[in-house]
Amino acid sequence: MTSILQQNDPDIFDAIENEVRRQNDGLELIASENFVSRTVLQAMGTALTNKYAEGLPGKRYYGGCQYADVVEDLARDRAKELFHADWVNVQPHSGASANAAVYLAVMKPGETFLGLDLSHGGHLTHGSPVNFSGILYRAEYYGVEKEGPLAGRIDMNRVREKALAIRPVMISIGASAYSRDFDYASFRSIADEVGAVLWLDMAHTAGLIATGILNDPMEHCHIVSTTTHKTLRGPRGGMILIGNDFENPFGKVAPKSGRVKNMGELLDSAVFPGTQGGPLMHVIAAKAVAFAEALQPEFKVYSEQVVLNAAAMAEAFIEAGYQVVSGGTDNHLVLIDLRNKGLTGKEAEAALQRAEIAVNKNMVPFDDKSPFVTSGIRLGTAAMTTRGLGEEEFRSVVALVDRVLSNVSDEGVMSEVRLSILEICRRFPLYDSVLA
Ligand SMILES: Cc1ncc(COP(=O)(O)O)c(C=O)c1O
Incomplete structure (x- = not known):
């Protein structure tokens, strides 16, 4: 394989070789990065990249998906086991794509949500004015304390005050640069008090949550999204999970049956056809491998x-x-x-x-x-x-x-x-x- 790439495209081969050397010989302290196993790398570099598999296992829009179904079912089962989730969608191409689907499922353009301020550790997709989340929706923020015993930490009383004042449709938790754990139970009681959907973006800490080192969000948050490539140590990608699938509060109905969709169904259609086309099956295979690795002691x-x-x-x-x-x-x-x-x-x-x-x-x-x-x-x-x-x-x-x-x-x-x-x-x- 190495020599085929080297022979047929030496420019790309050289760039990859230089990058591998850079990773080998440098100190990687970027908090959002990790090094995947050779098994994960191998799964990603396969002919699964050739396959279109729009839809879900058993309900595809293309023929020839029988092996893609095996791969995606394994990825879904392993992800559910890892996070004790009732429902999962492993198709988001990235963390930002997963989050786009969450907004599409939960909010209408112009509606208000409450998230962690970007400059206090939040992520661009949590309402930055240059991101779709801040352009299409009305973003309000909570932050960390400037001084006192909670300096640098979130004060849940202030989150509650803010939520009561603005009555958001959704409250988001999750961060790119917050070094403390979250109090999911308190967030949920605030969400219940104002009638908001509670969404956690656990992109950074997914691996630490899967292993029970940090608090478990699954029984408190309505929706949990993540990347798969940070502490979870999988390929670059995203995923959405639900601890306990619940009836959606928005009355959106399934087109054919007229039945009110549950949250999982809403999120599935927000991923495809809502925000994405065909899933990246080679990446989903690599996600499945990484989830199996994460299930090991x-x-x-x-x-x-x-x-x-x-x-x-x-x-x-x-x-x-x-x-x-x-x-x-x-x-x-x-x-x-x-x-x-x-x-x-x-x-x-x-x-x-x-x-x-x-x-x-x-x-x-x-x-x-x-x-x-x-x-x-x-x-x-x-x-x-x-x-x-x-x-x-x-x-x-x-x-x-x-x-x-x-x-x-x-x-x-x-x-x-x-x-x-x-x-x-x-x-x-x-x-x-x-x-x-
Ligand atoms: C909290 C959080 N959410 C979402 C993302 C976006 O993930 P991606 O780069 O895969 O789109 C990141 C990336 O750093 C993140 O830290």
């Missing part, structure tokens, strides 16, 4: 280590004089406010990049800089924990990050740090060839 051990490593990283940053938002972490990520270090997120990201350390600049709560500059960086442990790093190595990683950030224009320091990183990467190998 080793994945729980891995996920526990992800959280231990993040806690060790937060502690080491605090000891080195950094401001960790909310004072620590419950999950896989740490958000650092760099304002006391006289650096912007943009400068820190660029300096770390020169030392082969990948992080991303990130807004911090109450940031006074633009999203292109930012005052913070976000670091995660999911990817490097997959390579085998433990708490001791993560403490060394923090020391290297600190060296870079304390010497941003010293190229001598950068080369020394690069050597130390190469040494860590050699000790914890990743992929051994272009096609892994």
